Amino acid sequence: MKRIAACLLLTAAASAAHAASVTLPVLVPLTGFLAVEGASQRNGAILALSTPPAGVTAKYDVSDTGVSPEVAVNALERAAGDKPIAVVAPMLGTQMLAMLPVAMEQKIPLLTISGTAAITRQGNPYIFRFFPDDATTKIAQVRFALENKGVKKPAVIYQTTAYGQSGHAEIVNALKKAGIVPVYEEALDVAVKDMAPVLAKARAAGADSLIVHLHGGPSALLLKAAAASGLGLPIIAGSGLSQPSTINLLEPAELAGVCAETSSSPVSAESPAMQGFLDAYRRKFNADPDGFALAQYDGTMMALEAVAKGATTPAALTQALSSGSYAGLAMTYKSNGRGDMAHSAVIICYDGKSRIPKVVAHYTNAAAD
Template sequence: MNNFFKTLSLIALVLCLFFIFATTALAEIKVGVISSQTSSLAILGQRQINAAILAAEEWNEKGGINGTKIRLIIEDSADRTTTAVTALDRVLGKNVCAILGPIYSFQLFAMFPEVKKEKIPMLSTSGTRKLTQMDNRWYFRTYPHDGITKRAYTLYAVEELKSKKPALMSVTTEYGKSGHEIIINILKAKGISPVAETWHEKADKDMTGQLMRIKRSDPDIIISQAHPSDTAIILKQQRDLGINVPHIASSAASMPSVHKLVGEAMEGVYVETVTLPNFDPDPNIRAWTEKYIEKFK
């Protein structure tokens, strides 16, 4: 039933926006973009902003939508809920028609009450499953949730890599908790218990304590659910500490910026991701990727 209403709401949103743009002489179409430009979360947040800028430029080069140009209202959500809510207030004050929200679910949760109150469509690529289970018909996810992605990589660890003694590493944000819960349930259904479970804060710079605990537990694989900057630290320090077992990481490890930070420590790392633009056979995606790299290199 929730999926039905979400689909119905999305259709209504598209029809509504089409009607407005087709019948109203707007000076410009304002779209809010809220993402992390500062703090350790900017490693991913700035890429979201870059993509929005590129998309808006492409539309505007074609004359906009029905002759009306797009204007992005960009605000920094940094790494706090308070900053995200302040960014939302600023964007709403500019009378935007829709908002591209941050990927980080702990910020989205804080923004939801006002989004629902103001009835402003918000889209984001967050994978935290609970986001679409909170009766917010103004929120639209554009990325598979953890119930799909974590199931895929946990089953890969068990069925393909034959893991019997996994160790789990999770960040304490809503994203980390969501993934951890799903991974645990899938392992339990397979009759497997983790040999170690560790937690860390999103801004932690040293994972030695967690990794030493994992090393003592003698795992046959490490499964992590973390953000880009902490994922890079985990992967690098795992190899530095001589923990030479395979590692299955969340989508954060698919980012080229993480690869640059980690270097040779990426060897033996399996990564969950829904797309690899550099290798996608779709010519439209390849063209977009090349354009993005050229503009933001």
């Protein structure tokens, strides 16, 4: 009798591992200045959650975290009440910093694509970042500028936001390692309209190129102004320029010769699998995906695959994510021991005829530590 009962229990356990039902809430900024990026995060996550691996069903609820840390923390506390296996967490660094202590208390893994370097340096075992951190992407951006564009006297233009300041520090760092000091640096508020003064100062400072790290809208304004003034200098931009919604506002001619870093470029569809993702995304959301959407898709999928393999508790999932490796569509993800899962970035360039960029270089952060 006892033996039969044990047998039954084992079977039940085994089938649970194969037909797991998990809750995985999506907490992302849908209002405020990061709403575009937040929407990409949401879409990527939803695409994964609505097509989970066989045997897994995922319940999810989408919550807007706005841009304030307080709302994000409230959202996480609220989600914690539903016993989630993990949560998709916002890409805004300050929100992540505020959520980390709560994740620690509640023992919930956070799946994010925030690039802010500091979030994986707090010694918190519950953070998993599926986007290359700023160091990785900025090293790629600077290396491409130096190696492919022969940049010697760059002007560095960045945003006064968290995204901008964090990336700026890494750009200056990477340039310094190559023995280069920018001839001109300027931080711009997101509300700056006319880019002519910045371009004029960069030119007056004798810059031979612009290394840009701005959000989507300001990136587009800068490119328009550069094209209008016939600047004629190479422009190597940040991931803000890889978003299709931004690119659609520019004429292909205004993009001629412009390059940008990002984690991946799904619209360039480098592989058949990526093409599949692109098609599915377009069907579901009637929009083009960017690198953020794909990174969040990959990250969510890695978690769901781990669930399918039996990691059906937050603790087991945390363990699986921190030790496992996953071949996603954009790259292969593996933790460096701190929760940094993505270690490579790409450079995309526009040819001036099409709004679809070509991936011209892959960089893997060898010193992924």
